[in-house]
Amino acid sequence: MIAKPKIHLLPQTLLPIAMLASASVFAMQVPPSEQPVLRDIQQQVSADRLKTDVTKLVSFGTRHTLSETKSDTQGIGAARRWIKAEFEKISKQCGGCLEVVYQKQTFSGEKRIPNPTEVVNVVAIQRGSIDPNRYIVMSGDIDSRVSDPLNFTSDSPGANDNASGVAGVIEAARVLSKHKFDGTLVYAALSGEEQGLFGGKIMAEIAKKENWRVEAVINNDMIGNISGINGVINNTTARVFSEGVRYVETAEEARKRRFTGGEVDSPSRNVARYIDKIADDYIPNLDVMMVYRLDRFGRGGHHRPFNEVGFPAVRIMETNEHYDRQHQDLRIENGREYGDILAGVDFDFNAKLTSLNAVTMASMAWAPAPPANVKIAGAVKPSTTLSWEKAQGEMAKNLAGYRVHWRLTTDATWTKSQFVGNISEFELKNIVIDNYFFGVSSVSKDGFESPVVFPGPAGSFGGYK
Structure with missing residues (x-):
């Protein structure tokens, strides 16, 4: 405490x-500006535990959204049951501090979900003691895929994309569940990302329906690779993507913004600035590159469904991607190795980005509402x-x-x-x-600070209801 x-x-x-x-x-x-407890949280994140969890997730063969659900050892069904069991184990160790639930919805007739398929998120909720309806969410994607997005039988380890993110979510829950917070923390393993961001849509709709005051969604998608296809090897930087103008902005709000500014001050953008400052102050040897774009050029991630219902949401990921290790059949072709295997994950870097999430969440949850x-x-x-x-x-x-x-x-x-x-x-x-x-x-009173709020609707995080 x-x-x-x-x-x-x-x-x-x-x-x-x-x-x-x-x-x-x-x-x-x-109030004081230095928070020693945040340094303690940063140091508690374990690269060894992350390696164990990523290895376990890879062992399910494939975690494709359309894959096997009955087996205890193969497919996405086994993977999500294992994740739920890990959350329950963590909850038991903290005296039942986590509410562990499935969020489910069946989709059909979609481009990448042609037949009726139940998409299932695994979510653990750590309720805040003072402001329980204020939510800070960390998410990662369970599912994996190979070259053909409809191939749900071939081995698809998904070690970096995105076992690294899911393992980070579980590890953050292990570390942060040892503390009590003013606001509510959510640890979310989302499904259906590769098929069309369906798990994020499910959770965003639930949050909207239940009137969650979402302060931030921090989506982690590929947080373990340090070797880029551009030849750069770098374990000291991470990217944070954020939208500049709120997706839900009305025509009248846009007219006002034209005269007052706010194009680079959405709540998502100020969450990105918050993460950047946390990295500068509390994460050794890590520099955040804030990318002023919703996501990588023309691409998407699971923070987007939250933006689309009006919640602040950003994406954290590695700086230098290796495209031979993303969405690829396992193979060697002309002497070149393809596939998202364990060897492509640097677990010290995985721990560094996980600690960035954990410290950010703790700082926000101990701070008052924006x-x-x-x-x-x-x-x-x-x-x-x-x-x-x-x-x-x-x-x-x-x-x-x-x-x-x-x-x-x-x-x-x-x-x-x-x-x-x-x-x-x-x-x-x-x-x-x-x-x-x-x-x-x-x-x-302890010096924890909320994200900065830009005046007017362009920067609003919402009210106190």
């Missing part, structure tokens, strides 16, 4: 006279005023206050910020609204 830091104010005799004139100075307690109803004013004025809706009741239990952020419009990340306390409006004097982008984040 987190040790509550003691925060000491300077004696009044040491404060400048100008500061003494304001009583608010003495009420301001700035500010709601953030607004901005300052046209034809020398200063900029930000306002927002303060959290109330249980949701304010661990709230220290808010931090305002600003950056040049050409900067990729937030470069300047100021903690302003537990208020609902703040004026940045002599900072002209035309020259910067602005945002607001929530900060806990």
Whole structure:
């Protein structure tokens, strides 16, 4: 559990006279910026456990969505039962802290699901203690495939694509289940990705129907390869893909955005910035490359169905892909080896990206909810005023206050910020609204901070309902 830091104010005799004139100075307690517990979480992720789990997933022969479901040793049915058993084992070790469920839906008549097929997700939910309807989701894809997307019988190890992601989800559950959080964490092994992102659609629809306040979906698809087809070998970078404009933006919201900005400040994009900062602060020898695109050029991933119903969602993956190891029949052709086998996975790198997920989820779940109803004013004025809706009741239990952020419009990340306390409006004097982008984040008493919220509908994470 987190040790509550003691925060000491300077004696009044040491404060400048100008500061003494304001009583608010003495009420301001700035939370700490360093979180040792996040370093502990980073160090707890095990490359050896990831190797064991990836090896087990590969042993099922194929995990194709249309493959065998009755066997105990082969096919996607055996794989998902094993994943469920692992989640249940973790839950038993933490005193039943995980709700382990299947999410199911039958699809038919689709291009890659021609016959009736039950698509099944395996999901473990760790309920938050203060704000249980706020969800932070980590996902990976169970299914694998070879060259022909309808070939469900040939061996398809899917070691990197995407046993590495599913193993990461299970490992994150092992590590984070040892802690208790304010918000709810979800560990999701999704199915049907290779056939058309069907598992993500199932879960997104359930979340929408049940009114989840989804703060972030972090999709992990191929997080174990360090050797690219371009000849580059690199274990120190990872890519984070995020949409720039919300898919669900209305015509009126688009008209407003044209005059106020927000093209690069969707909630998904600010989740990507959050992950980038976590990597800089807590993950040794890892640099995040934020890619300003929904996914790889013309391609897709399981975060997309969440974006399409309005939830912030991003994709984490390796930087240098090896296409000989993706969606390939196992073979050697002209001396060249094809196939997604265990030898293509670097488990130290797999652990590094898994720890990035775990630390990000923990930081978000210990932080208060992102500010709601953030607004901005300052046209034809020398200063900029930000306002927002303060959290109330249980949701304010661990709230220290808010931090305002600003950056040049050409900067990729937030470069300047100021903690302003537990208020609902703040004026940045002599900072002209035309020259910067602005945002607001929530900060806990322990110093955990939410993602930054850009003002207006372009950047909104949603309300407190």
